[in-house]
Amino acid sequence: MNFWTRLFDLVAPRLCAACGNRLCETEVTACLNCLLTLPRTHYAEQPGDNPMARLFWGHFPIERAAAWFFYQPSAPHSPIIHHLKYHDQEEIGHFIGRVAAEEMSRHAFFEGIDALIPIPLTRRRMRQRGYNQSRAIADGISGVTGIPVLDKVVQRTHFEESQTHKSAAERRENVERVFTLTKPEMLSNRHVLMVDDVITTGSTMISCCREIQRAPSVRMSVFAAGYTRS
Numbered sequence: 242m243n244f245w246t247r248l249f250d251l252v253a254p255r256l257c258a259a260c261g262n263r264l265c266e267t268e269v270t271a272c273l274n275c276l277l278t279l280p281r282t283h284y285a286e287q288p289g290d291n292p293m294a295r296l297f298w299g300h301f302p303i304e305r306a307a308a309w310f311f312y313q314p315s316a317p318h319s320p321i322i323h324h325l326k327y328h329d330q331e332e333i334g335h336f337i338g339r340v341a342a343e344e345m346s347r348h349a350f351f352e353g354i355d356a357l358i359p360i361p362l363t364r365r366r367m368r369q370r371g372y373n374q375s376r377a378i379a380d381g382i383s384g385v386t387g388i389p390v391l392d393k394v395v396q397r398t399h400f401e402e403s404q405t406h407k408s409a410a411e412r413r414e415n416v417e418r419v420f421t422l423t424k425p426e427m428l429s430n431r432h433v434l435m436v437d438d439v440i441t442t443g444s445t446m447i448s449c450c451r452e453i454q455r456a457p458s459v460r461m462s463v464f465a466a467g468y469t470r471s
Contacts, residue, residue: 255268257270258270258271258324259271259321275318279310280310280318284307284468288305293465296446297450301450303463304460308467309464310468312466312469334375334376334378336381339381339382341381341464346385351382354386354433355432356389356427357433358391358434359373361375361392363397373392375437382464391428393423394422394423394425394427395449427456428453430459431460433461434463435449436465437466439465439467
């Protein structure tokens with residue numbers, strides 16, 4: 242950390258995105274304590290059969306699925322997702338993607354993946370937020386793995402209500418037919434990894450992957466930063 246960075250940090254201290262405590266000079270985005278205590282799922286060790294992967298069985302052919310950590314809205318670490326989505330902190334997504342990719346690459350989770358596809362936002366939501374948090378996470382993964390990000394192959398065609406307080410059935414109905422595959426030829430005969438910030442019931446991901454499935458001979462896997470256990 243150079244002189245000017247130290248000076249700026251003195252005037253406007255950098256805070257951990259999870260706990261809010263002041264970061265040390267060598268820490269970036271999240272403090273070491275939060276990184277160590279973040280509840281990992283370890284699903285990358287068994288990506289073909291784990292609780293998150295089972296959400297998708299019977300809905301579309303899935304090769305592997307894993308989330309980096311267990312997410313609960315009221316848990317001590319939950320602000321890291323809240324700040325990413327609602328507090329204009331896109332860099333948190335890049336950080337999550339990088340660290341998750343570094344850890345999960347040890348289990349060859351990204352081996353054989355040809356492209357990363359972030360779950361798209363509507364134009365309205367993009368204007369409100371200024372960025373797609375799933376794209377930020379995908380960019381972080383890409384920076385570590387070298388896998389390209391494709392964010393123009395599927396579009397979200399209309400704005401649906403927030404999923405936060407809906408039941409599983411209501412979530413499924415809320416995201417029916419909201420995605421449109423625009424460039425199926427770019428996915429033909431490729432293994433794509435769908436990227437989202439948090440998966441709870443899997444309804445949004447299922448809806449998107451059913452549309453992606455229209456591409457000839459496409460293979461699909463799923464990554465989420467957080468997974469909410471029921």
